[in-house]
Amino acid sequence: MLAASEELAEFEVWLPDEGTFRMTMTFVAGDPYPWPYDGDLRPENTALVIIDMQTDFCGKGGYIDGLGYDINVTRAVIPPISRLLEKMRKGGYHVIHTREGHRPDLSDLPANKRWRSRVLQKGGPGQPGIGDLGPCGRVLVRGEPGWEIIPELQPIDGEVIIDKPGKGSFYATDLDMILRQKGVRNIVLTGITTDVCVHTTMRDANDRGYECLILSDCTAATDVGNHNAALKMVTMQNGVFGAVSSSTALIEAL
């Protein structure tokens, strides 16, 4: 991981496009480059995005637990996200939470997504699929207990919650519109799971020109190899989807 050189941390720069001086540039130590690329890291243009920290993905009796995956792996991100969230709230950064889930009538649930969740249960017959009743209510259905964000990471007033039917956070949602209204250009990605919802969101954000940072200790996957591979993919072609860092490095830079 490249260190964010001290010399870069504070200097004046004439920005002809903006017709103004910016007094400081801020970089987070990252791989493969100190982030963001232009050093323009400020609360006004930066959002912490916390992906799908719902009971269904990391709580006891939720969807992922029912599938037979070990939820301790995904729950490990709760303490570092909590620390980062507290820091970024105090700093006045934008905070956005997402929830994967479907309308109670399942009108936004693709037939193949439902079929996969019902027919091929790793847990064997009897496991509830998406839309079916499980220990935490109907799986991945909006308004049900399992769909709620876990108590440790509850949103507070002024934080946006994006309800999304897919893995990515942009398709069929108002996320892009909200980021635009807020003037957000930098996105810090946290949550679960690294290789599925976090990565799809990062890819879609990157294609739209957002400058993205994914935090290795604030993301987790049901499979550790997938987690590591997802992080590595980001660094290919000199940062094809952005950069990788840790919450420690980010907190230090803020």
Added chain:
Amino acid sequence: MLAASEELAEFEVWLPDEGTFRMTMTFVAGDPYPWPYDGDLRPENTALVIIDMQTDFCGKGGYIDGLGYDINVTRAVIPPISRLLEKMRKGGYHVIHTREGHRPDLSDLPANKRWRSRVLQKGGPGQPGIGDLGPCGRVLVRGEPGWEIIPELQPIDGEVIIDKPGKGSFYATDLDMILRQKGVRNIVLTGITTDVCVHTTMRDANDRGYECLILSDCTAATDVGNHNAALKMVTMQNGVFGAVSSSTALIEAL
């Protein structure tokens, strides 16, 4: 990989939604399930999508070659894609090619995408970034030699070419519109690179409800570990993005 059971291969079914009988169901042996989920595999509703088989990504003197990656890895997909393409053309399946590239004025090139390609050259100083002049013309610019699809996989009349500014094939393109007009529901993904453009396209297609199949021998990445990990990610949660198969299995099923 689960075998497509013989018993599934041909039977009659009453489809109340369509008010008709369908005479056969067709499945491709796949992991984690025989694909497509509903056996409704026909030339009318199925497209072969060939991602970014351009000189810049797999030709001598192109962008990826200049970055120092071994293009023999990505070129290995050419023979199996060629065989599959010939078979699916004969069968009357839809064929769609994509090209990553930017307008000559670079108006659709995000500033961070350009910066990464120019500043952090793995090949060291002097390597051309996106938009700069290289051995095959301006890198990833539409109309330049490096941007062209390689001779071995040239599109023919009636095949759609999607020009895309991003890694995904849906953002800022007419792909979704065209798939809809054609009535396509099943998408077979091939091309390069597995973990970047192929996977982003697969994720975005899956969120829209398309039933996706990725072919292990018709996709490749600059890093073999990333290729394998990208395939494995597809199979998580019982096929979270669809299914994985090979060109051999697909050709057998068609």
Added chain:
Amino acid sequence: MLAASEELAEFEVWLPDEGTFRMTMTFVAGDPYPWPYDGDLRPENTALVIIDMQTDFCGKGGYIDGLGYDINVTRAVIPPISRLLEKMRKGGYHVIHTREGHRPDLSDLPANKRWRSRVLQKGGPGQPGIGDLGPCGRVLVRGEPGWEIIPELQPIDGEVIIDKPGKGSFYATDLDMILRQKGVRNIVLTGITTDVCVHTTMRDANDRGYECLILSDCTAATDVGNHNAALKMVTMQNGVFGAVSSSTALIEAL
């Protein structure tokens, strides 16, 4: 208005694309053509869309009332929509309601939209703008009394409600995704106001290939001239956005 000829109403047709016979074709008398263009009007592929029948747009003390427009004009559509809604519910057609409104934190409210609503009040200084407190709660804010759909046209179980931040119903919503999952191809447009939200939705649906019908007696505008002009625009270039009809003609055809 062209009559839907009796001869067209029932005959057999061989549809090579679908490999099946369809037994009947159904047309609604319309201008400039009997609708839908292909006679394929069935409950499974047709949705009644009721736009923005909220207190803020047609109720006493709501936003439009506060702006000084006569709400009797917009309320005139309630009886014909009610009759049509009852008929289409019984027939098993898809029913979709939309609501214009913003998040309580106004994160999805463009600055210029808010400014226009606050600075240029036709009702003079003191009128509440979007997001401000008025007689029916905060104007056009989700969860407030003025934002609710009026009692006469309350959605029932199984009917989709689309919450939208703009005039069109597709931008920043899941409407397109839901129509796709349901297999909807034909859209019947009703609600208010004809020239603003109804027309924007119709234009966006038409560009996506949906076959649209707007009903003259089930839509209304704050200005009668605008209502008439909006209907006329649809019929230009041989139905540039679809066709125009009435609830009477539609009920007769169903």
Added chain:
Amino acid sequence: MLAASEELAEFEVWLPDEGTFRMTMTFVAGDPYPWPYDGDLRPENTALVIIDMQTDFCGKGGYIDGLGYDINVTRAVIPPISRLLEKMRKGGYHVIHTREGHRPDLSDLPANKRWRSRVLQKGGPGQPGIGDLGPCGRVLVRGEPGWEIIPELQPIDGEVIIDKPGKGSFYATDLDMILRQKGVRNIVLTGITTDVCVHTTMRDANDRGYECLILSDCTAATDVGNHNAALKMVTMQNGVFGAVSSSTALIEAL
């Protein structure tokens, strides 16, 4: 039309969001308000958009001519657009041209759009529909003579051309992406026809938060009543889609 008050034309303002002073504010006299709403009119953030000034829409032998409409009405906008274009080019404003048209294989042409253009010809049997061969080549097909932008308004180097399959300029195109990369916030709408492609584009831009101005003398419709009604619709609800002005007023303000 409200005059842009002299007092507004030049003063200093502290913009806390941007941490800077802006030295001048610029307004164009407009209805129902001097435009843009915040006075932030600069070449860097403002684009002149010229819609569909193609032979098919305003040239002899083109599509609209063949439909029997009087092309002198639409051609009347050529001189004022030319003057404005020259002025804005010199001022360094962004210039964007659009072209409606379809791929030669018609894969992006909705079936109902084609049917309407072929079956219901106002000009009677024998008139070519979209995709058919006419006096200017295949109607509304990319690459054909009728599809080209007219000689008087040819784009020059550095000006973006958006090829769109629909009436709106955002659906299935990269327009939004390009406006975002350029930092455009204000859009000046010109071209043809007022009630169809210009209005659909204006509505879609407005929903995305762009601040829009439509110019009465630089837009035209095949029907004068529709032109006037389309302009009036913009001014409802205190500028529901933006503001209306003229090229004279805009040139004066620049």
